[in-house]
Structures are given as structure tokens and as C-alpha cells.
Amino acid sequence: MLQKDIFIAENESVKDVLKKLDRTAEKLLLVTDRKNRLLGTISDGDIRRYLLMGKSLEENIEDVYYKNPTFLRKGEFSMESAKKIFLKKKIDLIPVLDEEDTVVDYIIWNQAFSEEVRPPKNGKIKVPVVIMAGGKGTRLEPFTKILPKPLIPVNDKPIIELIIEEFKRQGGKKFYLILNSKGEMIEAYFNGIKKDYEVKYVRENNFLGTAGGLKLLKRMGTDLFIVSNCDVIVKADFQQVITRHKKQNAVMTVLSSIQHHKIPYGVINFREKGLVTDIHEKPEYTVTINTGVYILSREALKFIPENTFFDMTDLIKKLIENNKKVATYPVNENDYIDIGQWEEYKNAVEKLRVFR
Structure with a gap:
């Protein structure tokens, strides 16, 4: 049918x-x-x-x-x-x-074909993947009072391992984990499992935000790398994203997701003296949001201050202020999973059953 x-x-x-x-x-x-x-x-x-x-x-x-x-x-x-x-x-x-x-x-x-076979990818990614795994994970308390956020289980694996597996499917072999809160537990986990990829640990001495820790990679020796938050999974052809990033001569590409949000109430417009001019019943808005996954050229590291709390939003604004190209690559709503807050956690568990 x-x-x-x-x-x-x-x-x-x-x-x-x-x-x-x-x-x-x-x-x-x-x-x-x-x-x-x-x-x-x-x-x-x-x-x-x-x-x-x-x-x-x-x-x-x-x-x-x-x-x-x-x-x-x-x-x-x-x-x-x-x-x-x-x-x-x-x-x-x-x-x-x-x-x-x-x-x-x-x-x-x-x-x-059999269910296990997937359509071939356009290419293998040959750049390192940096995972920002040093946050406190306050949105996932009380679990994160005991475990670091990257080790919170989703089905039968920790979040960070699911993220690595998604990149590994596309050829990713080298991963840098930027660590801070409970970082020794993350190191112990990866040192204790069998893996066919390389993991390197980068330690922050202070909390440096969602971008500040990248400054510690200034001697990484690569012109291009992928950056991912430790609580999101994005399904995209990353070799295609990298190709577009290079073609546009971008310093940063932000992977974005097109999200549809329906307001479950009537929305009132009014003017002075509280006089209603219009009402829209349960309006729907479509917005493009930042997924927390990026392609970065080495040049971007120059704009990150040393040993300073610095978020990705700060870096994006800094690049734009300095006339550097910041591009975006949109993916569908269902190709983005946010596991970083309890409201989304249960949805993520169900979504991951069909995500692959």
C-alpha cells in the first residue's frame, strides 16, 4: 500500500x-x-x-x-x-x-538490500573530530552530579560513544576530547573499551566555555577539523559539508537545523491602551537553529583568546566582525538530536531507535 x-x-x-x-x-x-x-x-x-x-x-x-x-x-x-x-x-x-x-x-x-546495508556515502571524512566534553551538564542534573554528561547512557551506550560512532561511520578515525568536569572518568571509560579509532585527551585547567578550549589545539597540525558538542547528534554527509566549506572559503560552517514550532495558544497582537488588533490561533513558526556542530578552519583559532571563557556564539560574532566568512549548512528537523536536557532526553531515546 x-x-x-x-x-x-x-x-x-x-x-x-x-x-x-x-x-x-x-x-x-x-x-x-x-x-x-x-x-x-x-x-x-x-x-x-x-x-x-x-x-x-x-x-x-x-x-x-x-x-x-x-x-x-x-x-x-x-x-x-x-x-x-x-x-x-x-x-x-x-x-x-x-x-x-x-x-x-x-x-x-x-x-x-538487507536492513544492515546503507547507501554508500559520497566520501570519507579525513579530518579530526573535536568533541567539547568538558561542560558541567547542569541541565541533566541529578545524573551529572555523579556522571559527566558525555557518559550519560542513551539506550545501551553513553552519549559520547554514539556521537563518535556517527562520525566513524563516515570514516572518522581521530578524535580529540576536550575535558574538564569529571574528565578522569571519561578517560577511564575510553581507556577501558576496545576501539578502532584514536582518542586524544585535551585538559582545560579552567572552564573555558563552548569554544575557549579549542585554543588548546593550536598545535594540532591540521588545516580543518569538525567540532561537536557532547550532547548532540547530527545526521549529515560531512564530506559534502566540508567540500562546501572549502568551496565558499569559509572560516566556519555552522550546521543548522530547520525546526517547526507550534504555539498551543491563540497569540494576541495589541496596540496602545491594550486594544486588540488581531489574534492568530495556534500559529506555527519555522526557525533555523544552531545544532552545536561546526566545521572550522585553523584560521578561526586566531580569534579565540588564551585561557579565557569564550563561547561559540562569541567566536561567530568575532569572525563576522572581522569580515571572515561564516557559512551554514541546514539539515532537517529529524536529522538532529539534542540530548542535553531532560525535556529532550526521552524523545532522543526513541528517536535513536530509527535514526540510523
Whole structure:
């Protein structure tokens, strides 16, 4: 039975596409007419390229979607031929059409291959990953009175190990952990497990904020590196992010997430003397937020003061003030998990079951 959530009309907005992509487990929607005839496809990558051109979420998708899609013809293909297309095109979904180009079915990657196999990545990341693991974790008290935040378990593994595994899947082999609060417990954990990647520990003497500890890496010897908070997981093609970072000559790229927030009340607008001018029932807002994951060029370290409390927001502002390029790379709402506060923790546990 066809899942209706993967269909979208070409007169719907970019925002509508984002909502549907977030509701489904797929990375691609089928653009169809009223009779379900295939017009094209639209993916999160198409949306990302569109948004990075400075376009509006309110525009319809007519000029955004791909109008020459790959498809299979009903009764004229085998699963083996579908496998070859998946491998050649590196796509996640192929629609099946009848003789009138009506969508009658579709095949996803996991139908053609075993569930354990994932579509090949565009490339392997060859840069180190720095994880800011020195925070106090006050938002996760009382657990963090005993354990450091990076070791808080999510399902059967600590947060920090899940973060490392996500990068390791894409080729990450070298990890720097910036430590402070209960850092010796984090060292003991990684020294006590079997691992096929390298971990180096960098110790802060004082709490230096979300960016200050990076100054301790000034002799790291790499021109580019990834930085991640220790309580977030972002699903993105990091080699693609790095390629775009270099192409834009950016000093920093901030991975962002497009979030939809619905206010569960009527919102009142009023003017002087308390006279109501309008009311909007349960309005919805779409915002782009900072995920806490970044690509940094070595040049950025020059703008971080020595042994001083300095947050990432301070670094971003400092770079912009000095006319350095700060880029962004947006991901979907469901490709970002925040585990750093109790309100999100339970959601994260459930989300991680299907995240991979």
C-alpha cells in the first residue's frame, strides 16, 4: 500500500515539503499531479541548495524539484535491476509507474538490500573530530552530579560513544576530547573499551566555555577539523559539508537545523491602551537553529583568546566582525538530536531507535 505522505503537489510550499520529510523516514518525496502521475522528485538536498541561495520557505516548489527523475516501469524490472540503479544513482527510493506514468508503487533501499546495508556515502571524512566534553551538564542534573554528561547512557551506550560512532561511520578515525568536569572518568571509560579509532585527551585547567578550549589545539597540525558538542547528534554527509566549506572559503560552517514550532495558544497582537488588533490561533513558526556542530578552519583559532571563557556564539560574532566568512549548512528537523536536557532526553531515546 502506498504511503500517501511521500506524495506532494508542485503548488505546495517548501515549508510543506520540510514538514512531510520530517514526518516520514524517507529522504525524498514524489511530486505528482492530481491523478498521481509523476512530475518529479524533491529531496532534502534539493531543499538545502534552494535555501542556501537565500530563497523563502513560503515559495512553492515548482522551481525547486527535480523534473527528470529515475523510475521503474511496472512489470518491466527485476529486483536485481533495481539494485543496480540504487548503487549507480546512490538514491534511497525509486518510484514504480504504470503505462500512464501513474505512481503505483515504490521501492526503498532496504527492500532491495538487507536492513544492515546503507547507501554508500559520497566520501570519507579525513579530518579530526573535536568533541567539547568538558561542560558541567547542569541541565541533566541529578545524573551529572555523579556522571559527566558525555557518559550519560542513551539506550545501551553513553552519549559520547554514539556521537563518535556517527562520525566513524563516515570514516572518522581521530578524535580529540576536550575535558574538564569529571574528565578522569571519561578517560577511564575510553581507556577501558576496545576501539578502532584514536582518542586524544585535551585538559582545560579552567572552564573555558563552548569554544575557549579549542585554543588548546593550536598545535594540532591540521588545516580543518569538525567540532561537536557532547550532547548532540547530527545526521549529515560531512564530506559534502566540508567540500562546501572549502568551496565558499569559509572560516566556519555552522550546521543548522530547520525546526517547526507550534504555539498551543491563540497569540494576541495589541496596540496602545491594550486594544486588540488581531489574534492568530495556534500559529506555527519555522526557525533555523544552531545544532552545536561546526566545521572550522585553523584560521578561526586566531580569534579565540588564551585561557579565557569564550563561547561559540562569541567566536561567530568575532569572525563576522572581522569580515571572515561564516557559512551554514541546514539539515532537517529529524536529522538532529539534542540530548542535553531532560525535556529532550526521552524523545532522543526513541528517536535513536530509527535514526540510523
